[in-house]
Amino acid sequence: MAIRQNIPKALAPCILEVERKFRSLATIRDTYYDKAGLLSSAGVWVRRRNGAWETKIRKGGNFTNSQFEELHKVGDIAACVERITGVQAGEREDFGLATMADFITTRETWIADNEFHIVRDKMDFGHEVGEVELQQTLEGKGGEALSEVEKRAEMQRMDKRITEFMTRYSWAFADGLPMGKLTAYTILRRWGIPQVPWRDDRLLQAQPLP
Numbered sequence: 001m002a003i004r005q006n007i008p009k010a011l012a013p014c015i016l017e018v019e020r021k022f023r024s025l026a027t028i029r030d031t032y033y034d035k036a037g038l039l040s041s042a043g044v045w046v047r048r049r050n051g052a053w054e055t056k057i058r059k060g061g062n063f064t065n066s067q068f069e070e071l072h073k074v075g076d077i078a079a080c081v082e083r084i085t086g087v088q089a090g091e092r093e094d095f096g097l098a099t100m101a102d103f104i105t106t107r108e109t110w111i112a113d114n115e116f117h118i119v120r121d122k123m124d125f126g127h128e129v130g131e132v133e134l135q136q137t138l139e140g141k142g143g144e145a146l147s148e149v150e151k152r153a154e155m156q157r158m159d160k161r162i163t164e165f166m167t168r169y170s171w172a173f174a175d176g177l178p179m180g181k182l183t184a185y186t187i188l189r190r191w192g193i194p195q196v197p198w199r200d201d202r203l204l205q206a207q208p209l210p
Helices: 074-085 091-096 148-168 181-191 200-205
Strands: 024-034 044-049 052-061 066-071 098-112 116-123 128-133
Touching: 044 074, 052 074, 052 148, 066 074, 066 148, 074 091, 098 181, 116 181, 128 148
Parallel strands: none
Antiparallel strands: 024 044, 024 098, 044 052, 052 066, 098 116, 116 128
């Protein structure tokens, strides 16, 4: 008499996945100001974003890998502008500056690893660019302002973390040389490229019109 054994069937691998997606969509109106190129030549960009004044001061890095300090208080912005241009004016007078660029951006934002902000900007003149951002609000000991040495050291640590993040997720980031929104806007205004979507390499290869 044959005895039939109960042999357990091989089970297929069980793959479980739990996801939580995050995405936001925002519309941003940016107006940039300067005075005869004095601010941009000094690595300073003053803008009014959705009605609020902001200033970005370059502290290191290059175009692709930028490091900035940001100012949001009107008094700090006025002092910064006066120090570079010699003009003493308030926000009602646009700090004595003239408009250099004005455009609308549609921004998509994702948060990765609970702290890295990945943004994709599409401007109303057709250009697109992406960024990975880290922001920190720091105070010196005893409430005093941080020294420039301390600021640079912290920015270098933040830059290293972004590099490691983009290396770890390299599959998500395209190769190629990016072009910033202000550079693209300036080329559009100066060289007269039509306001239609284009590739960045078209901007890089464009020649001035006669």
